[in-house]
Amino acid sequence: MIELNVLSRFYMREEVMFTDPAPNFNFDPHSAEFAADPYTTYAAMRAIDMPYYWEEADTWMLTKMADVEAVALNKNMLRNNEAFVSEIDRKEQQRAINFHDMPYHERYVQVNLLESEGETHSRLRKVVFREFTPAMISRQREAIQTFVDGLLEELSDQNEIDFVSDFAAHVPGHIIGRVLGVPDEDAPKLRHWSEEVVRFFDPGREDADKARAEFATKEFYEYLLDLLATREAALQDDLLSRLIGHRDAGQLSQDELISTAMLILMAGHGSTIDVLGSGMHALLRFPDQNQRLRDDAALMKTAVQEMFRFESPLPYFHRFATEETEVGGRKFPAGTRFGLLYGAANHDPVRFDNPDKFDVGRSPNRHLAFGGGGHFCLGNHLARLDMDVIFSSINARFSGIELADTKVEYKRGLSVRGPKALRMGWKRA
Amino acid sequence: MVKLTFLKADGSQVETDVAPGNSLMQAAVNAGVDAIAAECGGACACGTCHCVLPQDWFERVAAPASDEIDMLEFVIEPQPTSRLSCQVVVTEEMQDMVISVPDTQV
Numbered sequence: 001m002i003e004l005n006v007l008s009r010f011y012m013r014e015e016v017m018f019t020d021p022a023p024n025f026n027f028d029p030h031s032a033e034f035a036a037d038p039y040t041t042y043a044a045m046r047a048i049d050m051p052y053y054w055e056e057a058d059t060w061m062l063t064k065m066a067d068v069e070a071v072a073l074n075k076n077m078l079r080n081n082e083a084f085v086s087e088i089d090r091k092e093q094q095r096a097i098n099f100h101d102m103p104y105h106e107r108y109v110q111v112n113l114l115e116s117e118g119e120t121h122s123r124l125r126k127v128v129f130r131e132f133t134p135a136m137i138s139r140q141r142e143a144i145q146t147f148v149d150g151l152l153e154e155l156s157d158q159n160e161i162d163f164v165s166d167f168a169a170h171v172p173g174h175i176i177g178r179v180l181g182v183p184d185e186d187a188p189k190l191r192h193w194s195e196e197v198v199r200f201f202d203p204g205r206e207d208a209d210k211a212r213a214e215f216a217t218k219e220f221y222e223y224l225l226d227l228l229a230t231r232e233a234a235l236q237d238d239l240l241s242r243l244i245g246h247r248d249a250g251q252l253s254q255d256e257l258i259s260t261a262m263l264i265l266m267a268g269h270g271s272t273i274d275v276l277g278s279g280m281h282a283l284l285r286f287p288d289q290n291q292r293l294r295d296d297a298a299l300m301k302t303a304v305q306e307m308f309r310f311e312s313p314l315p316y317f318h319r320f321a322t323e324e325t326e327v328g329g330r331k332f333p334a335g336t337r338f339g340l341l342y343g344a345a346n347h348d349p350v351r352f353d354n355p356d357k358f359d360v361g362r363s364p365n366r367h368l369a370f371g372g373g374g375h376f377c378l379g380n381h382l383a384r385l386d387m388d389v390i391f392s393s394i395n396a397r398f399s400g401i402e403l404a405d406t407k408v409e410y411k412r413g414l415s416v417r418g419p420k421a422l423r424m425g426w427k428r429a
Numbered sequence: 430m431v432k433l434t435f436l437k438a439d440g441s442q443v444e445t446d447v448a449p450g451n452s453l454m455q456a457a458v459n460a461g462v463d464a465i466a467a468e469c470g471g472a473c474a475c476g477t478c479h480c481v482l483p484q485d486w487f488e489r490v491a492a493p494a495s496d497e498i499d500m501l502e503f504v505i506e507p508q509p510t511s512r513l514s515c516q517v518v519v520t521e522e523m524q525d526m527v528i529s530v531p532d533t534q535v
Contacts, residue, residue: 069470072470073470073471073472122496125474126499129500129503130502130503133476133503134505134535135503135505363463364461364463366458368470370468371469372469372470372472373469373470373472373474374469374472374473374474375474376468376469376470376472376474376475380468380475381535
């Protein structure tokens, strides 16, 4: 367990003179207790008047909506620290967080659209943005509906399923795979690689996880290389073919094409599976809201937004300050690393009335589940369309949905949020 | 303070007073104009704060940068005087300006 560290105690004494300098909470995002309920810890962290220093990751954790939003929108806060750290120091930092000696991961995962800034980020984002506009994404509705209908039909004779492994796990990978141009039958492989790679982003990286992440990246790379060769021989109406066109037009390099394709596939996988699971869990934990949604299908749009707010599937990102910056009422030097706890900000009572209540009609609902600022999630329209189609289809086809096992365990860690499994009963409506 | 009016697609109007230096997007969001989704928070990164300026104002405010022009290509039903409201800074001269907002951004 990590107690409030000495540095934070000093600052607390210095700046909050008339309150107890030692908040009564432990911040241990690896623990089972945190996985079961991060929001009690987040509330305690919000209650202190300044950011909380997390020694393990040398990071100042932000939990208030105002602070998280301000940093996400601050153009002087960057995803990487290349601008003010020498190459030698950067390599040393990579070593310190066990992000070194993994050539494929370093080349195709650690460097990509998400991790870039400035000209590179603008150029790559422009290439990808046009593929994920509402108009482009709406073209996928029929294909999503057909796939979801087929999967639900297969499951409809079962009285009890694990919603996560039997259903949710199959959907996002197929959909994003189709957008990119990956054959349906390869979706399970992509999901496996994505999970292996993404897991390694959580703080506390073990060597075993590192080896798995590197191996998965290598396999992922080799797979994409083969697929690219196929597409180059015969271009199709898919994202991969259009990326080839952009590459040939000089808008992105071959490495950038691979890392972008990898990022799109990874970003479109796990987090949507997680929020499908937590969204269904929320509906079952709040039966009045479930019934309200069943009675009024027009609430689906706000219900989906609320699912993202209530259990934000990617609750943690970071930024580096490139210059001295004031955050949460105190100044921090250039180079400071901030943790943006979107999951905490999305439960901040200053922004949301009754933030721990799941409200399918919540409006406005200005949450940060898709991040904020220049790195705002490009796949947000696709994720929301997936959710809309899925929950509408389930409500139309099934009734009497209830938890078969009320003990629902959530994944451990800071960077992801979603149930490991969700056993539930249902019957054909 | 500068008085602005947001004209919604259904013909209703929302009047608001905003301090110069804020963006049109901030003014709309603070006034509860739901049609300005502004999902990225004002970074010219999502294209969900589309608004349409009166012709005379469009010519008088600072011209859109290339990033904004790129984004405007993808908004729903762009008009010749379309702008992303997060990129338009409110000035004293904008007193009584009427800004049209679309029915939906997505």
